[in-house]
Amino acid sequence: MSDTLLSVKDLVIHYETEDEVVEAVNKISFDIKKGEVLGLVGETGAGKTTTALGILGLLPAKVGHVIQGSIELEGKDLLKLSEKEMRQIRGKKISMIFQDPMTALNPVKTVGDQIAEVVLLHNQCSKAEALKRAQEMLAMVGIVPERYKDYPHQFSGGMKQRIVIAIALACEPELLIADEPTTALDVTIQAQILDMMRKLQKEQGTSVILITHDLGVVAEMCDNCAVMYGGELVEYGTLEQVFDNPKHPYTRALYKSIPSLDKDVERLEVIPGLVPDPSDLPEYCSFFERCSEKCDKCNKYDPVSTEVEPGHYAKCLQYMKEWEG
Amino acid sequence: MLKYIIKRILLLIPILLGVSAIIFLLKTVTPGDPARQILGNTATEEQVQELREELGLNDPVVVQYVRYIKNIVTKGDFGSSYRTGEPVLSEILPRLGTSGIITIGAVAIGAIIGIVLGIISALKKYTWVDSLVLVISMFFQSVPEFVVALVLIMVFAVNLHWLPATGITSIKGFILPMVTIGLASVASYTRITRSSMLEVLGEDYIRTARAKGQTENNITYHHALRNAMIPVAQSIGTSLGNSIGGGMVIETVFGVPGVGKYIVDSITQRNYPSVLGGALIIAMVLTIINLIVDISFVLIDPRLKTTIIAGGAKKPKAKAA
Amino acid sequence: MAKMHTPAMEKIEKKNKRRKKPVNSTPAYEAWKRFRRNKTAILGLVVVCLLILVAIFAPLIAPYDYTAQDYTAMMQAPSAAHIFGTDAFGRDIFSRVIYGTRYSLVIALFCTIAALFSGGLLGIIAGYFGGKVDTIIMRIMDIFQAIPMIMMAMCIVSVLGNGIPQLVAAVMFASMPTMARNNRAAILRVRGSDYIESSEAIGVGQVQMILKHMIPNAAGVMIIFFVGFLAVSIMMMSSMSYIGVGLAAPTPEWGLILNDGKAYITSAPYMMFFPALMIMITCFAFNLMGDGLRDAFDPKSK
Numbered sequence: 001m002s003d004t005l006l007s008v009k010d011l012v013i014h015y016e017t018e019d020e021v022v023e024a025v026n027k028i029s030f031d032i033k034k035g036e037v038l039g040l041v042g043e044t045g046a047g048k049t050t051t052a053l054g055i056l057g058l059l060p061a062k063v064g065h066v067i068q069g070s071i072e073l074e075g076k077d078l079l080k081l082s083e084k085e086m087r088q089i090r091g092k093k094i095s096m097i098f099q100d101p102m103t104a105l106n107p108v109k110t111v112g113d114q115i116a117e118v119v120l121l122h123n124q125c126s127k128a129e130a131l132k133r134a135q136e137m138l139a140m141v142g143i144v145p146e147r148y149k150d151y152p153h154q155f156s157g158g159m160k161q162r163i164v165i166a167i168a169l170a171c172e173p174e175l176l177i178a179d180e181p182t183t184a185l186d187v188t189i190q191a192q193i194l195d196m197m198r199k200l201q202k203e204q205g206t207s208v209i210l211i212t213h214d215l216g217v218v219a220e221m222c223d224n225c226a227v228m229y230g231g232e233l234v235e236y237g238t239l240e241q242v243f244d245n246p247k248h249p250y251t252r253a254l255y256k257s258i259p260s261l262d263k264d265v266e267r268l269e270v271i272p273g274l275v276p277d278p279s280d281l282p283e284y285c286s287f288f289e290r291c292s293e294k295c296d297k298c299n300k301y302d303p304v305s306t307e308v309e310p311g312h313y314a315k316c317l318q319y320m321k322e323w324e325g
Numbered sequence: 326m327l328k329y330i331i332k333r334i335l336l337l338i339p340i341l342l343g344v345s346a347i348i349f350l351l352k353t354v355t356p357g358d359p360a361r362q363i364l365g366n367t368a369t370e371e372q373v374q375e376l377r378e379e380l381g382l383n384d385p386v387v388v389q390y391v392r393y394i395k396n397i398v399t400k401g402d403f404g405s406s407y408r409t410g411e412p413v414l415s416e417i418l419p420r421l422g423t424s425g426i427i428t429i430g431a432v433a434i435g436a437i438i439g440i441v442l443g444i445i446s447a448l449k450k451y452t453w454v455d456s457l458v459l460v461i462s463m464f465f466q467s468v469p470e471f472v473v474a475l476v477l478i479m480v481f482a483v484n485l486h487w488l489p490a491t492g493i494t495s496i497k498g499f500i501l502p503m504v505t506i507g508l509a510s511v512a513s514y515t516r517i518t519r520s521s522m523l524e525v526l527g528e529d530y531i532r533t534a535r536a537k538g539q540t541e542n543n544i545t546y547h548h549a550l551r552n553a554m555i556p557v558a559q560s561i562g563t564s565l566g567n568s569i570g571g572g573m574v575i576e577t578v579f580g581v582p583g584v585g586k587y588i589v590d591s592i593t594q595r596n597y598p599s600v601l602g603g604a605l606i607i608a609m610v611l612t613i614i615n616l617i618v619d620i621s622f623v624l625i626d627p628r629l630k631t632t633i634i635a636g637g638a639k640k641p642k643a644k645a646a
Numbered sequence: 647m648a649k650m651h652t653p654a655m656e657k658i659e660k661k662n663k664r665r666k667k668p669v670n671s672t673p674a675y676e677a678w679k680r681f682r683r684n685k686t687a688i689l690g691l692v693v694v695c696l697l698i699l700v701a702i703f704a705p706l707i708a709p710y711d712y713t714a715q716d717y718t719a720m721m722q723a724p725s726a727a728h729i730f731g732t733d734a735f736g737r738d739i740f741s742r743v744i745y746g747t748r749y750s751l752v753i754a755l756f757c758t759i760a761a762l763f764s765g766g767l768l769g770i771i772a773g774y775f776g777g778k779v780d781t782i783i784m785r786i787m788d789i790f791q792a793i794p795m796i797m798m799a800m801c802i803v804s805v806l807g808n809g810i811p812q813l814v815a816a817v818m819f820a821s822m823p824t825m826a827r828n829n830r831a832a833i834l835r836v837r838g839s840d841y842i843e844s845s846e847a848i849g850v851g852q853v854q855m856i857l858k859h860m861i862p863n864a865a866g867v868m869i870i871f872f873v874g875f876l877a878v879s880i881m882m883m884s885s886m887s888y889i890g891v892g893l894a895a896p897t898p899e900w901g902l903i904l905n906d907g908k909a910y911i912t913s914a915p916y917m918m919f920f921p922a923l924m925i926m927i928t929c930f931a932f933n934l935m936g937d938g939l940r941d942a943f944d945p946k947s948k
Contacts, residue, residue: 014654021654021655
């Protein structure tokens with residue numbers, strides 16, 4: 001697979017504090033091809049953001065640790081790079097859009113300076129050239145370029161998110177990680193931002209990891225979809241596979257819990273129980289307690305991810321032939 | 326902007342009236358008869374009564390207060406010293422300069438040391454460096470200023486003979502008072518810088534800067550420091566005003582002829598017009614300095630500017646810790 | 647149980663095994679647990695306890711009467727008979743310093759209680775009732791704040807005269823604006839929280855609300871002010887008496903003992919050394935303790 005851009009293998013990330021160890025990400029593996037949009041779906045606390053921070057090497061210092069695994073960008077393992085080499089990747093090859101645009105911009109610097117900063121870091125150019133590029137970027141995300149001299153507080157939330165996107169795309173990165181880019185915004189603004197992101201992604205051919213808990217956003221934007229639960233990847237496949245033919249009980253339960261226009265349901269179903277405590281995960285399947293399809297073996301073994309149809313994986317005991325009978 | 330400044334100046338009036346009322350109240354409850362004090366024990370009861378009438382001391386308190394304010398507003402008359410008979414204002418004005426120089430020097434020394442220590446402490450948080458810095462700065466906070474002054478006098482004046490122990494006959498005389506007052510404020514600057522720095526370093530925009538590939542050094546000095554300095558600068562502004570009148574003890578210990586010493590001397594000499602007039606003048610100076618500091622903040626912080634021009638803003642007040 | 651085992655986890659497991667049964671965890675207990683872990687804070691607490699014992703048992707510890715003048719032993723350097731030396735009147739400095747603990751601590755305590763009951767109460771009222779009450783109280787505090795704290799205290803003492811009650815009153819008035827502001831902020835923080843709003847919604851009475859919900863929740867912050875202000879008032883008091891304003895001789899307050907020794911700074915520096923040391927130790931201990939309390943009650947602040 002020569003067109004693979006990023007390949008994450010067996011990644012385990014723990015947060016270690018004095019009192020507990022939080023198993024935030026547990027042995028997840030996935031690949032992203034060039035130009036692909038991957039949706040990373042899951043409830044709050046499923047380990048989506050941790051995965052993203054792990055890829056960028058921005059886990060909280062001293063607390064966040066990558067325990068094992070590899071993150072390869074074009075064949076180079078990012079985990080083995082020095083901090084200096086990682087800095088050259090961040091912003092240039094991989095950039096990230098954070099959840100809350102309200103706080104993601106430095107309040108005492110003009111937005112032009114903040115976009116120019118990333119340009120200056122990764123290109124040999126003058127301040128004036130960088131500012132010109134900043135204005136181009138503003139125009140690209142639909143903001144009047146002359147406003148580059150304004151401060152973040154002079155923009156609305158949706159505009160701020162556009163600026164954050166402008167910063168992220170200023171160096172034409174190969175991979176964009178968007179962490180719930182629209183969660184903090186109004187519904188109407190959400191659609192605008194998503195439209196714009198899709199347009200820019202097509203134009204630049206950027207690969208995107210779109211982190212969200214909103215299945216609707218995934219359906220609109222993504223090529224492939226990965227579902228996370230309890231720090232694990234429980235299902236992975238193309239958008240069609242995961243949406244039309246969900247294999248993991250958790251994914252199925254998720255669909256039943258969201259309202260749909262095509263189906264006429266009396267009541268939405270709720271997934272019983274709570275997300276497992278990531279500082280106290282069971283040794284068997286994490287979803288066991290809440291699963292409606294569990295069998296008596298489910299609380300004895302931890303299933304491994306199994307290919308249920310070409311390119312479609314699910315992490316559930318029912319697909320593991322050798323355990324049957 | 327202009328509207329805001331005018332509004333703030335108008336808000337000064339009730340505060341100054343209030344301060345003068347408090348001080349006038351203190352004046353009226355002061356024991357002893359001012360007329361008797363001026364004339365001395367040899368004067369007859371008649372002479373005292375005559376002077377009382379002349380000074381208007383027999384009028385109702387409210388009338389006296391109105392006259393007091395009127396004298397201040399129209400003639401700049403804050404009363405006259407019992408001892409010298411000179412107007413308090415003309416005695417205090419030259420001393421304000423001396424106190425002002427010491428205050429500025431002291432705040433500069435304290436703020437520079439405090440900010441540096443605070444940054445170090447924040448960058449090395451939870452290490453032994455951090456604990457050491459905090460313990461040292463807290464130690465200085467625990468030593469009364471006059472004790473620091475005594476130690477400095479012992480070392481630099483008595484033993485080393487480098488600097489004069491008292492008086493400001495040369496520039497050298499300013500050094501010890503400045504250092505003493507400065508050291509006492511190091512702790513609070515360290516603390517504010519540290520906590521503000523830690524707070525800022527945890528902000529999302531710092532993560533954004535990291536995601537851009539920015540180096541830690543640049544993040545600290547370009548992104549974090551400027552934001553972190555806002556509360557520090559505000560506290561520098563507040564302490565500028567406070568130390569002008571707060572240096573009373575140190576000015577006395579070092580024999581510096583500033584406003585603080587003037588008031589202490591007047592207290593020990595029971596020279597009430599000087600005490601109260603001096604206090605009122607200092608309160609006025611302090612309030613005006615605070616106003617200037619507040620206004621300059623509005624000019625510096627772009628966020629405050631918009632909210633104030635937009636109109637619906639509360640006045641940005643530096644909160645006293 | 648977990649998906650993966652790492653050395654860090656094993657360490658925590660071991661620690662958990664060592665721990666006895668889990669105790670009922672109340673906020674106060676949690677705060678104490680955090681406080682206990684803070685070595686410097688414990689040091690502060692121990693020193694404060696020792697000082698309190700010294701103050702209580704001063705007559706037993708002090709070898710001489712603090713006013714007893716011995717003209718045969720004037721201005722003696724520290725020796726076996728007078729371990730801190732004697733002053734210009736032949737008084738034993740050690741005994742004066744020991745009794746000084748009593749005076750300094752008790753006066754500081756009175757000052758702090760007075761400050762908390764005047765400024766603190768005003769702040770609580772302003773914060774709780776808000777609106778016009780808040781505006782009026784805080785504008786008055788603004789006026790008081792226009793005069794520097796120590797100058798205010800000195801002006802009041804100069805009018806009222808020297809003496810312990812006068813000093814307490816002076817410190818109380820001078821600290822009123824700061825106290826009011828801090829306590830108001832503490833109450834406002836609690837007031838803004840959802841549980842207060844929900845108690846209001848279910849109709850909890852005002853008095854009950856202040857006593858049962860707001861004060862317990864703001865108590866942590868107030869304890870921090872209390873301890874911190876003890877140090878502040880000791881410093882203010884000793885500074886004032888050092889320059890001869892506030893207390894009158896022969897009260898063995900530390901600042902006054904320093905004032906007595908002032909004239910002999912070059913010939914007999916020991917006269918000033920020990921009382922100054924006591925002031926430093928006491929304030930340092932209170933500050934260490936206060937800092938530990940701040941971390942304990944408000945772990946997020948560190």
